[in-house]
Amino acid sequence: MPSRYRKFRVRRFLVVIFFSSLTFFLWLNHVTFTTFQARWGEIATAQSPNASLLVQQGIEQYRAGDIQQAIASWQTALSAYQNTNNHNNAAIVREKLAIAYQQLGQFEEAINYWKEAIANYRSSAEFVKVGQLLTELAQTYSRLGQNKEAIALLCGASETDEYCLNSVGSALQIAQKFSDRQGEVAALGSLGEAYRFKGKYDLAIQTLEYSLKIAQENNLSVYRSSAFNSLGNAYFSKAQLNEQRVDSAKLRGADTKTNEFIKEATYDYKKALGYFNNSLELTRFSNDLLSQMRTLLNLIQLYYHPKVLNLADNNNQAEQVLQSALAGLEKLPNSSNKVYIAIDLAEIEQFVPSINSTSFQAQCLPRKLNDSQAEELLQKAVLIAQSIKDSRSESFALGKLGHLYECRKDYNKALDFTKQARLAGDQKLRAKDSLYLWEWQAGRIFKAQAKESEAIAAYERAIATLEGNGGIRDNLLIAERDLQFRFRDTISPLYREFARLKLERAESLPIASLEYQKELDSALDAIDSLKLAELQNYFGNDCVFAVFDQKRVDDLEREDTAIFSSIILEDRTAIVVSLPNQEKKQKVKPNAERRLKKLAWIKDSKEFRKEIKNFRLEIQKFYDPTDAFLTSAQNLYNRIIRPFADDLDQAKIKTIVFIQDGFLRSVPMAALHDGQEFLVQKYAIATTPGLHLTFPKPQNFQDLWMLALGLTEAVTVDGEKFKALENVADEVNQATKLFPGSKKLFNKQFTDEGLKQELKQANYPIIHIATHGQFGTIPEDSFLVTGNNKKITITQLESDIRRFSGGSEPMELLVLTACQTGVGDDRATLGMAGITVQAGVRSALASLWYVDDDFTKELVVKFYENLRSQMSKAEALKEAQKALINQNKKIHPAQWAPFILIGNWL
The missing domain is CATH 1.10.287 (Helix Hairpins)
Known part of the structure; x- marks a missing residue:
């Protein structure tokens, strides 16, 4: 069940994805702007009186919260400095414009001004300023999710973004070269945050601890509180990851790992609490109210997280922190910061264990504050935003008021506030992170009012805002x-x-x-x-996935192929089938669509999910003489396939391609049963990640070769024991014999580095990996076991294939045997699908659970023999599975059903 903490974090992130000194704390901005006025006084005599007046006027407007007017003043001053070639003053004004645009969430403008200011400072050899502004620019990229670019600016990019190269000209190198301790601490702090955003939590903690050490040695108290706060966030994030790993380990039945992750999560939560308290103590001592509020909000998130509540009796502390935050809000001067803090406080939810919901944005859970308190805070936020003329923060405050009335079912008021929010968000700001929320909200309200056309139009605008040119998805x-x-x-x-x-x-x-x-x-x-x-x-990275073809797979000219697409909704599941149009084929209706689609519903998604999970559990019982799986296999056939059975027969379908959704991804469709035979005995079967993510293209396998890697020895990886695979040597030897020119690596030769070296030296159309593999809820728990008691994660594998296998043609086939996914883990198969999409591999063959390696050898070798005889991949797998069934009528489907073909089925 999604925790209230998670939903609070989501809401907060959406409110401030492109703006916040609260979550994405600016390590330099607050210091930069505080010292700006003093620095300006030193150089004011060297500038024109009018420009000087405009700059000072902009400072006062900025401090009063009127950021738009401050920008106007500074832009006029900048034009004056450009006309007189006053590059030093122009650089300073550009710096302030960048900060102002960041406050408004207009990051493209901010980036341009940072770059121009950096160029100015570099030309005048002010290298300390260059380093500091590189850090500012890096933080801007981090806010946009472009952490790779941020790390490159801060310390130089490595291939994996995991290690700091301290490259010449980077922010960190400049700060260290010129003994700029303040700049060094800021660069390290920003680097730690970038690592955290990338999920490199241990590296983030290591970097932030070093930043804290330098800040303490140099008595930089402001940076110490920032470092404590960032360390608290890093440990909190790490705890969240370990919670996910607990769930993943439970699904795999790995009890030892489950207990290990629980202990780690508990430790991480305690560390986070300690660091937040350290930060709060420092900010109170220095009377830094805004930083206090930032830390109080982080503590509220921590205290109201249910797993943390289990560690100790935190109810009293949680209430005290909440009241402190409410009191602190009143003391803050009007600013966009104050608006967002008010919204955050209004939106804190009461944790109710019995409540579950699929969407934070649509849900109406009890708030920690009562309805009238929440409404008062939101109304106050609107007034503050209007008084400082900040349309962006006004948009969020109005939108949240709309949601409040939506939950009250007062749809007219809800729609009125939502429309106001949409107008404010669209006012010169292109604030797409708010606009999509309010279009979505309007769509829900229209739907509740039974205004179908208006609802659909609003949803279409929301999706277009997310995905369109310059979208934010x-x-x-x-x-x-x-x-x-x-x-x-x-x-x-x-x-x-x-x-x-x-x-x-x-x-x-x-x-x-x-x-x-x-x-x-x-x-x-x-x-x-x-x-x-x-x-x-x-x-979770910025890799561009390969879209193999602009044509949809359900529109391709395949007369013998049907495409089954599933769409899981909260209460029911849709099955949409695309079939060849017989009337078009027979030219009865020459203008008819080439493909026809039909819809059938499976009622009650919750019961359907239970049936799927039961099927997975039953079919994996290798030696169950009762064939208990058959009941579920037939029930699922009746639900998914039978509504279209006549259509499949009439169209003379030979191949079924499934585009599965959610929990259906882990279903071995080959083992569905019509009462007479398994589905695979009648149809060739494949699965593909999406309509556009596969390029169905036949391939002649007679002239191809492979790289085969295998593990035959027992190994222990991260404390988990994996038994020897006795038949892997035979599997690899027989497979490589079928493809002359192939190469094989066993055991100690089979390492991550060995794989990289081979991929660098030669382009292999086929890679066959025979080893233990696990696919989990998160990429960290998706890996293949290699030699020397090591492992290679699925993200490392796809990265190696993508980087080293180059060439104009993608790799044709990746085969992974002896893999397993957790029962009921609908995210696990995303790792399998991701190999074909992210690495650009045309097809992958993998197993949903571990199969005796003797059966694996037979099936895989037969699959390769079929490929060489010019069968399609789907047909080759079908015949290999049928061969095992025909060879031994009593063979349990657990031995052949888990092998699934992903991607190009031809």
Whole structure:
């Protein structure tokens, strides 16, 4: 169940994704601007009186919260300095403009001004300032989720972004060279934050601890409180990751790992609490109210997290911190900071264990403050934003008021506030991070009012805002690693709610109508876009996934192929099937659509999920003589396949390609049973990640070669024992014999470095890896066991393939045997699918659970023999599985069903 803490973090992130000195603390801005006025006085005599007056006027406007007017004043002053070639003063004004634009969330403008100011300072050999502004620029990139660029500016980019190169000209190198301790601490602090956002928590902690050490040695008290706060966030993020690892380990049945991760999470929470308290003590001592508020908000998140409440009786402390934050809010001067803090406090939720919801944005959970208190805070936030003329923060405050009334079911007021929020967010600011929320909110309200057309239009605008030119979806997916786990709260519900609207509209139309087909197409396109987002979210990086073809796979000219797409909604599941149009084929209706789509519903998604999980559990019982799995296998066939059985027969379908959603990804579809035979005995079967993420193209395997890697010895990795795979040597030897020119690596030769070296030296169309593998909820728990008691993570593997296997053609086939996924873990197979998409591999063959390596050898070798006889990949797998079934009629499907083909099935 999503925790209240997670939802609070999601909301807070969405409110401040492009603005916040609270969560993404600026290590230099507060110091830079505080010293600006004094520094300005030193050089004021060297400038024109008018420009000087404008700069001073801008300072006063900025401090009063009127950022737009400050920008106008500074831009006029900048023009004057440019006309007189006063580069030094121009650089200082550009610096302030960058800070102001950051406050407004206009980061493209901020980046341009940072770069121009850096160029000015570099030309005048003010290298200390160059280093400091490189740190500022890096922080801006981090806010946009572009942490790779941030790390490059701070210390130089390595291939993996894991180690600081301290490159010449980087912020850290400049600070160290010129003994700028303040700049060094700021660069290290920003670097630690960038590592945290990338999910490199241990590296973040190591870097931040070093930053803290230098700050303490040089008595830099402001930076000490920042370092404590950042360390608290790093440990909190690490604790969240370990919680996810607990869930993943439970699904795999790894009890030892489960207990280990629980202990680590508990330790991390305690460390986070200690660091936040240290930060609070320092900020109170220095009377730094804004930093106090930042730390108090972090403590509120910590105290109201249910797992932390289990550590000790924190109820009293939590209430004290909340009251301190409310009191502190009153003391803050009016500013955009104050607006966002008020919104955060109004939105704190009461943790209710019995309540579960699929979407933070649509849910109406009890608040920690009562309704009238929350409304008062939000109204106050609106007034403050209006008084300082900050349309951006005004947009969020109005939008949250709209949500408050939405929860009260006062839809007219809700819509009025939502429209105001949308207008404020669109006012010169292009604030897409708020606009998509309010379009989404408007869509929900219209739907509640039974205004279907208006609802659909609003959802379409929300998705277009996310995905269009300059959209923000990618930033939402990768900006902060610990938000990857909140994906179902931030992005997924929007797409699923829109798909539901389109499917329901299709239901009301005649099946033969063109409008029916268009509505189903629209729903499929939305979910396809969501699938790509899920993959990007799972891997959590800024890699551009390979879209193999602009054509949809369900529109390709394959007369013998049907495409089954599933769409899981909260209460039911849609199955949409794309079939060849027989009337078009027979030229009865020459203008008819080439493919026809049909819709069937599976009622009660919760019960369906239970049935799927039961099927996975039953079918994995290798030696169950009762064949208990058959009941579930037949029930699932009746739910998924039978509604379309006649259509499949009439169209003479030979291959079924599944584009699965959620928990359906872990279903071995080959083992569904119609009462007479398994599905694979009648159809070749494949799965593909999405409509556009596969390029179906036949390949001649007779002239190809492979790199085969195998593990035959028992090993221990991270305390977990893996038994010897006795038949792997035979499997690899027989496979490589079929492909002349192949190479094989066993045991100690089979390492991450060995794989890299081979990929550097030669381009292998096929890679075969026979070893233990695990696919978990998160990439860290998705790995393959290598020689020397080591492992290679799935992200390392795809990175190596992508970097070293180059060439104009993608790798044709990756085969992973002896892998397993957790029962009920619907995210685990994203790791498998991600290999084909992120690394650009056309097809992958992998197993959903571990199979006796003797059966694996037989199946895989037969699969390769079939490929060489010019069968399609899907047909080759089908015949290999049928061969095992025919060879031994009593063979349990657990031995052949888990092998799934992902990607190009031809």
